[in-house]
Amino acid sequence: MPDSLLQRHRAVLPTWISLYYDDPIQIVRGDGRYVFDANGQRYLDFFGGILTTMVGHAIPEVVDAIANQAGRIIHSSTLYLIEPMIELAERLAARSGIPDAKVFFTTSGTEANDAALLLASTYRRSNQVIAIKNSYHGRSFTQISVTGNRNWSPSSYSPLSVSWLQGGSRLRGPLAGLSDEEYVARGKADLEDVLMTTTSGDVAAIIAEPIQGVGGFCLPPDGYFGQLQEILAPHGILYISDEVQTGFGRTGEHFWGYEAQGVQPDMITFAKGVGNGMALAGVIARAEIMDSLGASSISTFGGSPVAASAGVATFDYLMKHDLQQNALLRGAELRRALEEAASHNSSIGEVRGKGLMLGVEFVEGAGKDPAPKLANEALERAKAHGLLIGKGGLFGNVLRIAPPLSVTQEEMVEAIAVFKDVLGGSQS
Numbered sequence: 001m002p003d004s005l006l007q008r009h010r011a012v013l014p015t016w017i018s019l020y021y022d023d024p025i026q027i028v029r030g031d032g033r034y035v036f037d038a039n040g041q042r043y044l045d046f047f048g049g050i051l052t053t054m055v056g057h058a059i060p061e062v063v064d065a066i067a068n069q070a071g072r073i074i075h076s077s078t079l080y081l082i083e084p085m086i087e088l089a090e091r092l093a094a095r096s097g098i099p100d101a102k103v104f105f106t107t108s109g110t111e112a113n114d115a116a117l118l119l120a121s122t123y124r125r126s127n128q129v130i131a132i133k134n135s136y137h138g139r140s141f142t143q144i145s146v147t148g149n150r151n152w153s154p155s156s157y158s159p160l161s162v163s164w165l166q167g168g169s170r171l172r173g174p175l176a177g178l179s180d181e182e183y184v185a186r187g188k189a190d191l192e193d194v195l196m197t198t199t200s201g202d203v204a205a206i207i208a209e210p211i212q213g214v215g216g217f218c219l220p221p222d223g224y225f226g227q228l229q230e231i232l233a234p235h236g237i238l239y240i241s242d243e244v245q246t247g248f249g250r251t252g253e254h255f256w257g258y259e260a261q262g263v264q265p266d267m268i269t270f271a272k273g274v275g276n277g278m279a280l281a282g283v284i285a286r287a288e289i290m291d292s293l294g295a296s297s298i299s300t301f302g303g304s305p306v307a308a309s310a311g312v313a314t315f316d317y318l319m320k321h322d323l324q325q326n327a328l329l330r331g332a333e334l335r336r337a338l339e340e341a342a343s344h345n346s347s348i349g350e351v352r353g354k355g356l357m358l359g360v361e362f363v364e365g366a367g368k369d370p371a372p373k374l375a376n377e378a379l380e381r382a383k384a385h386g387l388l389i390g391k392g393g394l395f396g397n398v399l400r401i402a403p404p405l406s407v408t409q410e411e412m413v414e415a416i417a418v419f420k421d422v423l424g425g426s427q428s
């Protein structure tokens, strides 16, 4: 990347917009699972702009849908009938698993979660919410208050009254060493405790990611949230599943992450990959909840004709090519390779995740202390080998690997060769 562009970036953009790599790259073009920087260097993209490139770069079906719509009209998403928005809402509602579902489109995941919590608090007449530690739900004033990590919550003021349940890595802290059964028992006991201390039990909702994304791909045992919902449901407490990273078949085994959790969500929020990189997001809710707002609330651009056209084309591409199944198969190949590498590298504390959402947590010492330096070295080495991946977790010590769901077997073989080199490690 030319120095001058980096200097210009630093001069006019906030310091808290983070850049990867000692020598940040300027991506100028994409093709399938590959991206190219300004110097013509090619990289295999295994992070997809933080899981936004869901079906691949420059996929003709998606590009054509965007170009055709842009050539006809670029417009807002309100006041008039917008066919692509209706088409996408129909597809998402039908696939949501929520009976009688309606969809409200926004332009970001943050705004989608804002809408979900606004709906929950209006419907339930309560500002009390339960959230999970180590979560990430967005950067707005409301969302930082349910985001359970000090690195991503720059303000402590909140319009919500939030109670916390445990979450995050199972390598250290209160969840360390618990069997799956003990984990579930602990969560249920904590939840009962929370409900005892909330005002007259009238909590509006719980909001949870099936697999914590920014938090470093941490996940509870399958069925965990379903067991919590059994305690929540008799109180009428709504369940919001934040599927911004886990939706659309990424976990391989299901279309939505919540399905492995045995949950019946009242609302689902989605973003990132839904428009294959276009600014498109939203909330799916039971009609009764969605229609409960007493005043109108619009999003000028949410589900606008161009973004919604990208959404329809992306959804149809996913279905036509059964990319959920591809995520299952390619994810299993990658996981085997990562686990094999981990068995030779004592700095790897855990390989976790599902499908094409896999995390590698680096640790050091008997206490499995976080080792962010090792994670960063791996990130840099992967780049030097032409492979882009992500990083995350409270301490930045987890590699996040999440290629487009269309990744081919050959591309996976290429990536695995790099991981072998990068994660090689030694017994210590």
Ligand code: PMP
Residues within 6 Å of the ligand: 107, 108, 109, 110, 111, 113, 136, 137, 138, 139, 209, 213, 214, 242, 243, 244, 245, 271, 272, 281
């Ligand atoms: N929820 C989750 C699970 C996310 O990972 C993110 C983004 N990292 C958001 C919400 C917020 O989405 P956006 O950045 O589009 O506002």
